[in-house]
Amino acid sequence: MPDAVDSNVNALLDRSMRRPNKNAARRKNNALLTLTDMIFLRYDSEGRSKTGTIIVEYEYSSSNCSINYLNVQYSDPQLSRHVEGNPRVLRNIDSYLRNKLLKLEHKFSYF
Secondary structure, eight states: OOOEEETTTTEEEOTTTOOEEHHHHHHHTOOOEEEEEEEEEEEEETTEEEEEEEEEEEEEETTTTEEEEEEEEESSHHHHHHHHTOHHHHHHHHHHHHHHHHHHHHHHTTO
């Protein structure tokens, strides 16, 4: 069953257990986090395998699991063309960041 808000405790309650889920209540009030991540990527350019670096600065909101990209820097222009010109690569990078953030959030929820 869905969670319900108990205004006396200011936390979400699981209807089946009737215990406050304080992590869920805390997550709801989280502000945006500004993070920077470095991604190493191997790609093909002119028939040769190359390696490049992408530095991504973004804001993450755990309350609605959204990422707002602020700045992206590429180690070389060929890598920029490879990433920006390929929607599949863009989706993979976004997926990688989201999975990484969810794993971190899951680890910290046990503290």
